[in-house]
Amino acid sequence: MSAANAIEAVDLRKAYGEDVQALDGLTFSVPAGTVFGLLGPNGAGKSTTVKILTTLAHPDGGSAKVAGYDILDQPAQVRESIGVVSQAGGLDREATGRENLRLQGQVFGMGGRELEQRIDELLEQFRLDDAGKRLVREYSGGMQRRLDVAQGLVHRPKVLFLDEPTTGLDPEVRAEMWDEISRLAGAGLTVLLTTHYLEEADQLAAQLAIVDKGRVVAEGTPDGLKRELRGDAIHVELGSESADEAAVREALARVEGLDQIIYDENRALHARAEDGARTVPAVLAALDGADLEVAAVTVARPSLDDVYLRFAGRTFGEAESVDDRRRTGDEKKEAVR
Amino acid sequence: MKALHDTRHMTVRHLMALWRQPWWIAVSLVQPVIWLLLFGALFKSVTDIPGFGSTNYIQFLAPGVVVMTAFFGAGWAGMPVIEDIDRGVIDRFLVSPVRRSSLISGRLASWSLTTAIQSLIIVVLALIVGATFANSVVGVVILIIEAILVGAAFGCLSIGLALLIRKEETLIAAVQFLVLPLSFMSVTFMQKDLMPSWMQTASDFNPLNWAVEAGRGAVTAGPDWGAIAGKTGLLVAFLCVCAFFAMRAFRTYQRAV
Known part of the structure; x- marks a missing residue:
């Protein structure tokens, strides 16, 4: 050592x-x-x-x-x-x-x-x-x-x-x-x-x-x-029920400069782009072209939450709620204290 | 040396807590007073049964109440340990250089002092209601030592159980399950010759009974010192077994962390 x-x-x-x-x-x-x-x-x-x-x-x-x-x-x-x-x-x-x-x-x-x-x-x-x-x-x-x-x-x-x-x-x-x-x-x-x-x-x-x-x-x-994440985080919430992962990915394949695409179970799309503000219109256009309805969109500078998303493959909040359910009664008691 | 130092510091901790709640000693005296005054009055005439021997039931009962009070109290020794576990106090000590044994011996030391004080108060109360104690100071001192020994042994047992089950409700159930049967299968309330023969046999293996017999013997005229020493020896051996059990329980607890 x-x-x-x-x-x-x-x-x-x-x-x-x-x-x-x-x-x-x-x-x-x-x-x-x-x-x-x-x-x-x-x-x-x-x-x-x-x-x-x-x-x-x-x-x-x-x-x-x-x-x-x-x-x-x-x-x-x-x-x-x-x-x-x-x-x-x-x-x-x-x-x-x-x-x-x-x-x-x-x-x-x-x-x-x-x-x-x-x-x-x-x-x-x-x-x-x-x-x-x-x-x-x-x-x-x-x-x-x-x-x-x-x-x-x-x-x-x-x-x-x-x-x-x-x-x-x-x-x-x-x-x-x-x-x-x-x-x-x-x-x-x-x-x-x-x-x-x-x-x-x-x-x-x-x-x-x-x-x-x-x-x-x-x-x-x-x-x-x-810094490792390079660029901005783009989060898109999709409205349409039919938005399955394959359709979303296919729609976005044509968008240039979009990276690290993750689509989670809450119909939320997370991706990174060198220049977020310039990429968002292209993303929206691509989703629109594929008849995928968009409910909300945000662009942000990278946060540790994005780092977590990148490496753990899920957002921090998701991990918390899933793991909370998985934990034993004893540990919950611990957390309450 | 380190073990002794640590024991002293832990003892001070528990005595300070007791010092801040002195009414707790008074509360713990409610039960023995009821035994002495109500139970003693209720069963006053059992001395009329041929073969009972003693002529004054309070006289007969008082040493038993002294030992039994220490025994009852010791059953709850594990409760503050569970509180310490819940609050992280035990874990804090386990990651420090403190000797594991001092976490038990510190409690026993402060517990023993409490028992001595309680016992003295009960002796004085018994004197007031008409009991007499033969063999003067020596007799009473031996009686109190028996009370401390049985209290320490069952205290270790309760602490060990607390470390294994770590739940107050379960500990209460376990203690209730032990306390009353052991009390009745002893000469605390009844002369041995008048007990059913299976109970007489059972009482020979009951540590509480050893303490009552030795303690009562010590404050009775014409004591059989040999028999008293024998029972005391058995109690010491039982205490060692219980202390060993409590130390093992510590290890099991740590493995479960």
Whole structure:
């Protein structure tokens, strides 16, 4: 493994029961000192990846190193080097914020003045100075989330795992969390962030891997991934019932400069064009000529949603709803929390 | 050393939670008071049955109530563990360097302290309603130790079950299923010689019964210290088995994550 990588996962596999293949050969690596995003819909395998890399769960196959230590052979060293903020958080609601941080430090062998100073520092950093003495039960959602992150940092880990750090937060509070997280970058800390918010990955991650059905389908910087798509995204919703894929594709075959055509089950057509504004009239004319009725059309600069569509072959929203239905009751409970 | 340190920190966590809800101890004393006052009064005349031996039923019942209260309470030890699982607290500790065993021993340590306090209060209440405890302080201390041992053992069992089933409803059902039969198949309420013979045999294998017999023996005049030591030894062995079960349950839990 390269010394510059804080995380290296190779061909990770994990199945739950016989039906759910959570990870299906997941491979990626995270350069030290960067914020790396794992982006994918619910059920794509992000949380399972975090559970395996943090030594909580055992992979069925594959290997991984975190902070230079093998997760299977050196789990104790891995645990010493990482901070983990899980989706559930893991706070003791019947204790104060300060007590939570103190216990976390103590299990990492910290104590005395050094620990109390570190706690003061973190409470201040996460704007919880006044709340430190109050029970966590009385905290707002945003405060709890900030304490979650503070808790992951008490022992100054080398690698911080943030599993869906802003799920369930109000947009306003989410923006605040983003500020906190971007401030963490630098100072040598490596952050692995999982999210199903495209915007969040775009904002925070220097590098990202797009995960779908337990595999990495694309990897790169957010801008690089978008640039790779070249050109604008054209989305057309077709009105006529008779619009089957073959007819649509045949109609569009004559349109010049149209690329990467995808036609999904909701009678929506996604394609890319070097110059969207100039291509749209030709597309509409071609569809009209084939008696295919158009309900709506949009042209947009590439977004991460388009990147996802390109590599996973479906839109992000679709993947979310399909995978939601497929998930087990337990995981749903998790997501609600 | 690390295990001891971690146990201490975990114990502090649970004691702080208890400290914030001291009324919980009062609530847990409602049942023993009912046993002592109502049940004790209701069955006052069972001492008239030839062969019962003891002449004061409260006197007979009090050590049993002390042990049984610890036993009943221990059955619920798994409930806060399920809450910890649901809130991600257990998972947070499992990805830290904390010793797994301290997650159990910390609970047992704070639980034992609670049991000691409860037991003392019940002893005082029993004294007020007319029971006497022979062998003075030593007897009462041994009685409380038996209560702590049986509480710790069934506490481990409840924690282990909690880790395996991870559902409060199922745990409640499992505990209910165990608690009453074990209570009645013991000498808590009735002299052993007056029990049906199959029940006498069953009670020989009932850890709760070992604790009641040893605890009652210790506060009765002319105690058979050898028999008490024997039952205590059995209880310690049972506690070890239960602790082993709880540790195994931790592994099974982690495999299911």
